Amino acid sequence: MAPQISPSILSADFARLAEEIARISGSADWVHVDVMDNHFVPNLTLGLPVVQALLDHSPLPLDCHLMIEDPDRWAPEYAEAGAKSVTIHAEAAKAPIRTLRTIRAAGARAGLGVNPATPVDGFEDLLGEIDMLLLMTVEPGFGGQKFLDVVLPKVRRARELIKGRDLPVWLQVDGGVSAETIERCAGAGADVFVAGSAVYGADDPAEAIRNLRAQAEEATAKANW
Numbered sequence: 001m002a003p004q005i006s007p008s009i010l011s012a013d014f015a016r017l018a019e020e021i022a023r024i025s026g027s028a029d030w031v032h033v034d035v036m037d038n039h040f041v042p043n044l045t046l047g048l049p050v051v052q053a054l055l056d057h058s059p060l061p062l063d064c065h066l067m068i069e070d071p072d073r074w075a076p077e078y079a080e081a082g083a084k085s086v087t088i089h090a091e092a093a094k095a096p097i098r099t100l101r102t103i104r105a106a107g108a109r110a111g112l113g114v115n116p117a118t119p120v121d122g123f124e125d126l127l128g129e130i131d132m133l134l135l136m137t138v139e140p141g142f143g144g145q146k147f148l149d150v151v152l153p154k155v156r157r158a159r160e161l162i163k164g165r166d167l168p169v170w171l172q173v174d175g176g177v178s179a180e181t182i183e184r185c186a187g188a189g190a191d192v193f194v195a196g197s198a199v200y201g202a203d204d205p206a207e208a209i210r211n212l213r214a215q216a217e218e219a220t221a222k223a224n225w
């Protein structure tokens with residue numbers, strides 16, 4: 001699949017979210033929405049009512065990343081509200097298969113997220129239940145952190161597992177993705193790139209996205225996965 005860019009609004013101006021989305025609507029593929037509950041991660045951002053409001057204003061599909069303690073309870077509601085992609089964390093879900101199936105049944109893409117220290121090998125058998133695997137490349141909870149190179153072998157491993165099973169599962173990297181790191185991610189097999197500070201910290205977010213995409217495309221072509 002051609003690389004996709006999913007800018008995170010965590011680094012946008014929370015008082016002007018609809019306008020911040022409008023700034024990237026011609027250049028991004030998705031809008032990445034980080035839902036944090038101050039339990040699964042030590043930060044509190046936004047929840048279902050704000051996502052419902054954004055759905056009325058966003059020309060781009062929403063890619064909701066749920067960093068919450070009880071995704072089994074809440075994930076289906078995001079999908080039913082109209083989010084096109086809903087990712088739950090493997091470390092938090094108590095009934096991941098049921099929840100992933102419920103997300104899909106509601107018409108959304110089902111994502112499974114894993115923290116930097118969580119191995120992907122244990123989730124091999126779940127690959128058929130998901131549309132996207134999200135690999136955190138920082139510890140979840142905050143934007144603007146330094147990319148963790150230590151996760152790159154796992155990105156490669158995940159791509160091998162997906163390829164080995166010949167499944168159309170997207171591989172998303174999230175955290176510290178920038179002009180300095182995106183080529184390494186694409187080279188390791190990632191094809192969906194979340195970037196918060198690298199996009200919204202730039203003077204021209206649309207140009208930053210175009211540059212990230214060009215870098216990802218070049219590295220993907222070279223890697224030839």
Ligand SMILES: O=C(CO)[C@@H](O)[C@H](O)COP(=O)(O)O
Nearest residue numbers: 140141143144175176196197
């Ligand atoms: O899920 C998270 C953080 O927990 C991410 O989506 C970050 O918001 C990405 O921000 P940058 O690291 O690109 O600034």
Ligand SMILES: [Fe+2]
Nearest residue numbers: 034065174194
């Ligand atoms: Fe995220």
